[in-house]
Amino acid sequence: MPRILAIDYGQKRTGIAVTDELxxxxxxxxxxxxxxAIAFLKDYFxxxxxxxxxxxxxxxxNGQPSESASIIKGFVTHFTNHFPDMKVIRVDERFTSKMAFQTMIDxxxxxxxxxxxxxxxxxxATIMLQDYLTRKMI
Known part of the structure; x- marks a missing residue:
């Protein structure tokens, strides 16, 4: 079974997580x-x-796009230009950084x-992906 990959894109760094083959x-x-990021993904894919x-x-x-939404939208366009056949799923990333920091403390x-x-x-990125997997199984 193919993997699912998650991307937490930022202006400076991009976090990447992946599922196991199942x-x-x-x-x-x-x-x-x-x-x-695109070069890394080309190699990985x-x-x-x-x-x-x-x-x-x-x-x-309030559910409205945040200030960084336009930067991410530009990346999504760039991504789909390089990988037109790849299925892209947008997921809410609210609180993932805070949850990640708490995970580090824990x-x-x-x-x-x-x-x-x-x-x-x-x-x-891992939290986004695991949350998606959990919701997909329900």
């Missing part, structure tokens, strides 16, 4: 500089079978380790 468990894959890509959709508390990471923004982005 699409049961989400795991953090990496964080890459955003300007290299050439090696792994991926059925769909989740891309975070930043929203405000995991016992020290203060210095919790300042690793790349790790926060990777965990955020």
């Amino acid at each position: 699409q049961i468990i989400a795991s953090g894959l990496t964080t890459v500089p955003s300007q290299t 050439s090696k792994e079978n991926v059925a769909a890509v989740l891309i975070g959709e930043p929203k405000q508390m 995991s016992g990471l020290n203060k210095k380790q919790r300042q690793n923004k790349a790790l926060i982005d990777e965990i955020s």
Whole structure:
């Protein structure tokens, strides 16, 4: 069965998570500089079978698009130009960064380790993906 990949795109860094081949468990894959995300994905897609890509959709508390929504929309356009046959699923990414930070605390990471923004982005992508998998199974 092909994998599902999740992308937490940001201006500087992009967190990436992926499922196992049975699409049961989400795991953090990496964080890459955003300007290299497409190149990284081209390489990854050439090696792994991926059925769909989740891309975070930043929203405000009232459900309206957040300030960074236009940046993400530009990335989605760029992504679909490079991968026109890849299924793209937009998912709400509200609170994922806060949940990622709390996960780091709960995991016992020290203060210095919790300042690793790349790790926060990777965990955020993992949370988005695991939430999607959970909702898909219901």
